[in-house]
Structures are given as structure tokens and as C-alpha cells.
Amino acid sequence: MRFIALFFFTLLVTSINAHSVKIGYINVEEVINNLSQYQQENDSLIQQFEPKKQQLLDLFKHIELLKKNLKNVDRSINNETYQKELNNIRELEVGFQKETELWQQQLNQRKLESLQKIESIINKAIEEFAVTENYDLILYQNAAFVSDEVNISNSIISKIEGLSP
Secondary structure, three states, rough: HHHHHHHHHHHHHHHHHOOOEEEEEOOHHHHHOOOOHHHHEEEEEEEHHHHHHHHHHHOOOOOOOOHHHHOOOOOOHHHHHHHHHHHHHHHHHHHHHHHHHHHHHHHHHHHHHHHHHHHHHHHHHHHHHHOOOOOOEEOOOOOOOOOOEEOHHHHHHHHHHHOOO
């Protein structure tokens, strides 16, 4: 009998002290793609890396043209000249490969730095929003279903855009 009374008393105390849990969900990809800072960073990267990309494309076209012209040369007439041209093309291809890899590494590094900066801004905004709006839990990973009531992605975007200089 004491056990049943204790059980009901515990149930009563637990329900009195219980409060609703406020949960939010953020679609990080949506937030990132809709931030003006992210768009500006992308535009800046394009402006910075586009000239080198164009140089690499021009070099590639030049190498292809040299290969095409070399196929038209008769090897038997001037084998030494043919070999020099072939070596020249190989050197250009190696240089092209190295320059392309370096360009790609630099671009990837800058993209990573940009995303880290944006991620920091988002995390700060989430924390401030959670405290201000009294959220107990905010999730931002994969979810099978998220209702519009708990999806606070647009609120976070608005908060970040409002903080922008």
C-alpha cells in the first residue's frame, strides 16, 4: 500500500514540476545558402580565382592545339624536331597538371575558411536566439521530418542578416 501511495505521490510531484520542452530545428544548408555573407564570400572567391582558371583553360587549349598540330607532322622527315615538340608538350602538360592542382588546393582552402567563418556566425546566432527565445534544444543535423512549427531556419537567417553591418 505504501508503494502505491508513494508511486502516485511521485507522479503528482513530477507532473507539477514538469514544463514543456521547447525544441527547434535548423536546416544548416538552407541557412548557409540564404545568407548574404555567404553569397558575398562566393562572389569574392570567383573574382579572385577566375583569372587563374581562365589562364589554365587557355593553356589546356594551347596544349590540345599543339597535340593536334603534332599529329599532322611527318615523323620520318624530321624526327628530332618531332621529339623536341613532343617533349615540349609533355612539359607543358606536367606544368598544367601542377598548376591546376595548386589552384584547386588554394580554392578548396579558401572555401573551407569561408565556410568556417559562416559556421561561426551561425553558431553564435543560434546560441543568442536559443537564449532569447528560451529554447531547451535546437537540432541541426539530419531529420526524417520537421514541422514548420519547430523549423527555425528562417528565424536564424533573419537574425544573422539583422546583425550584418
